[in-house]
Amino acid sequence: MVDSETAPLRHLSSSPLRGARIDGLPFPVTLERGTGESLHAQLSGRLRAAVLSGTLPGGSALPGTRTLAASLGVTRGVVADAYATLVADGTLEASVGRGTLVPDGAAQAPQGQVIRPPPWVTSFLAPPVDGPLPSDGVVFQSGVTTTRMLDLRAWRQAWAVAARLPVGGQYGDPAGERDLRVALAAFVARQRGLAVTPDAVVVTAGTLHALNLIVRALLPPGSAVVFEEPGYRAARQVLLDAGHTVIPIPVDEGGLRIGPDSPPARLVFVTPSHQFPLGGRMSLPRRLALLEWARRHDALIVEDDYDGEFRYDAPPLPTLASLDAGGGRVLYLGSLSKVLMPGVRTGFLTAPLALIPALVRARTLLDFGHPLPMQQAVTWLLTGGHIDRHIRRARRWHAQVREALTQELAPLAPLATLGGIEAGLHVCLHLHGDLDAQEAAAALAGRGVHVTTLDTYALTPDCPQALVLGFGALTVEEARRGARVIAAVIRKGSSGVQQEQRSSGQSG
């Protein structure tokens, strides 16, 4: 719309601009002022649209600049500029003797058809992660955490510091900024007794991202990988998607049951601190057997230190990475997702120095490294001791929740027994009665308590009947309320099954 208060341009004649029909063109052209778009840009846009739609077919001759300018009431320069633009981008061509033309056989833009994706596009299943969860009731979810104990003052200050740091226009170090790698090396030494040089640290976007880097950087196509069964399904899917062969090896309360007879593989993925999802801690003999297996088969070990920061009664065992010191076999994965919050999407890996260049290359070609402001804020939180203090507060918080769960659920034995309670942010409730885990989960959902069943983490069919209860995001009250419902459902379900058995026994 022409704004009546806009001062007329000097080159504008008294001819109407709106709705003017241009002699020699088979469509009306409306130019508008006050839109911020110049007149020649508007005109070239209209003409291009006409060519693309076929309104101006191939071979059409355009009016001379003088004619068109007169009919539009603009200077000849406006039309000449528009024509020049369109000739430059190939929409029109300037022909000696014939003036300005639509090229013969000018292609037209596709008109409104909706085409399906190409038939060769791979159709993947949904990712093997939990979808959005109910917002009501008590949700026992794994992999999440409450941020109620977060020191909001320190958190805000970290971002204020990050925002005040000089902002450069260069790419950063794809392995992570030096200060952060130094802080992470010190962190892992303090928290886990793992001695590494900052050169052996690569900043990642979390555990799964780290596994992706390792797979891309190091694994030849079609490698065999030993994986915990049941195990961390997203990590397993990363390996399967990349075309590797997953060899499931069972897990018990002492971790991965690896031994001299275990099959060879190029890689093994383990969660020794708190096995996901069974919750066991890998025993020292098993740790050493795993290292021995890796040496024998020239395999690498990916040690996902899942929940390693949250231990309750048991003191920490040495990490596989420190047991292997100098052995060049172990890649250790740490993450701030459970320590701080998943939304920071910041973690790290440590690796034998000989493997670092390939990992940094993979990070470069994947995403050029981690966002700089994130790195700066996390560096400040680490070096100021805020993350260590947060871990101590979180450990106390989660210990109370775990205690409430234990109080409510331990009395279920022998009907159901708790596993994996020494560490971490989830427990496993093994059902020994006749109750099926999926039936129990369905009955619980009906009463507003949402749990996962162990079989969703298994690759093989005969998985024990158990419920996985993530409590990282719960308060003591929520956990207790949820646990009481679980206890009631299991007692009722079991007696229901028993009654049914009795009655079917009577009728049989």
Added chain:
Amino acid sequence: MVDSETAPLRHLSSSPLRGARIDGLPFPVTLERGTGESLHAQLSGRLRAAVLSGTLPGGSALPGTRTLAASLGVTRGVVADAYATLVADGTLEASVGRGTLVPDGAAQAPQGQVIRPPPWVTSFLAPPVDGPLPSDGVVFQSGVTTTRMLDLRAWRQAWAVAARLPVGGQYGDPAGERDLRVALAAFVARQRGLAVTPDAVVVTAGTLHALNLIVRALLPPGSAVVFEEPGYRAARQVLLDAGHTVIPIPVDEGGLRIGPDSPPARLVFVTPSHQFPLGGRMSLPRRLALLEWARRHDALIVEDDYDGEFRYDAPPLPTLASLDAGGGRVLYLGSLSKVLMPGVRTGFLTAPLALIPALVRARTLLDFGHPLPMQQAVTWLLTGGHIDRHIRRARRWHAQVREALTQELAPLAPLATLGGIEAGLHVCLHLHGDLDAQEAAAALAGRGVHVTTLDTYALTPDCPQALVLGFGALTVEEARRGARVIAAVIRKGSSGVQQEQRSSGQSG
């Protein structure tokens, strides 16, 4: 060290704690107080180390708890706790009748050997990106930008706002937070005339990350991909690393020379706004021919809108994505790396809706999505109009730098001619004399001016002689100074070659 001011523990007898040698153990044990580590944890650590090192070999019987406690001067409970810990983690075993034992055949930790990486680990070449550049002189670098025109007040406020937003313990939407996707859809409509729904937007960590997602989500193994020659080498390497076949198709000032006779492929990667590195803008007929080619061969088009925000004289052409509206063929990649700064590592893609689930699945399994504080800060900068204002300021800044370069280098014609000056943050200087591009670059480096040569972006051997001059990070003065050195070296080099030819002609 025992701190003399530490109050003695109640269970501590008067026996010396330091350097006490335990009867029945073949090594001294030193326990210390005031270290923050409990006595039983210290004892279990020392005993575990002795088992791991073989000092306590398999089959050894440990002293009774009473004996060991007495010799250490601690309560029996301390020793009992340490033994229980070690039995629980498998380091020791409790045997009825024989007391506590080191298990027979206890594995030992590897001792100090340094093993090379497994022989099967893939050895990759260095990533095809520029390494660290000299900090002195004038560095013409592509892909970077100055942040001198950044509104620091708005930048800091964005982080303050992000830090004040509620911090949850849940994972976010792997496609990106809704607010950011809405803001990005509005941004791309405003800046590039591309109409998409927020559901068609996926937040990424930049262009290369977006290409990785597309490759993983959509491309079957061993696909053929058409690629600009010369072109963006990191993107090409992503395709090669993933095992796909790259078909190089030459580029000229009108962009990719695609036509009805071009070979079929599943994907094509193009930079139509400002071809990297030649700098040409893909003409409208070529754009339409590319869409036609994609339709004929059921191919997808990845449109990297490289430098699309920085246009100087020429008005924008419609994006391939808008020309294909409804066609389901084009994935459009945008990035804030050049718009704002590479360190934000934030970009986006838009895709036909039918392809979104596979892309979101790939993002989930790659890294679970983008860091939340980054998303919040960028959302605030977008919705407040700060990024649009920044682009306008940056466009004016870069236009002046480009003008200075043109003034200094255009007079070199016909010895050397400038290409790709209509848009973007780099120009291409084509050498028509006898001067070799690599010789010129070496001569320039000797005079403190650092440039890249066109051949480093080419896959095939016969690449034109040209220098690629990225100017995004330069001031007008730096650019002018560098350009004068370039002009001098090219004039001198050419006359040197002419003199040489003359003298060799005389002698021949």
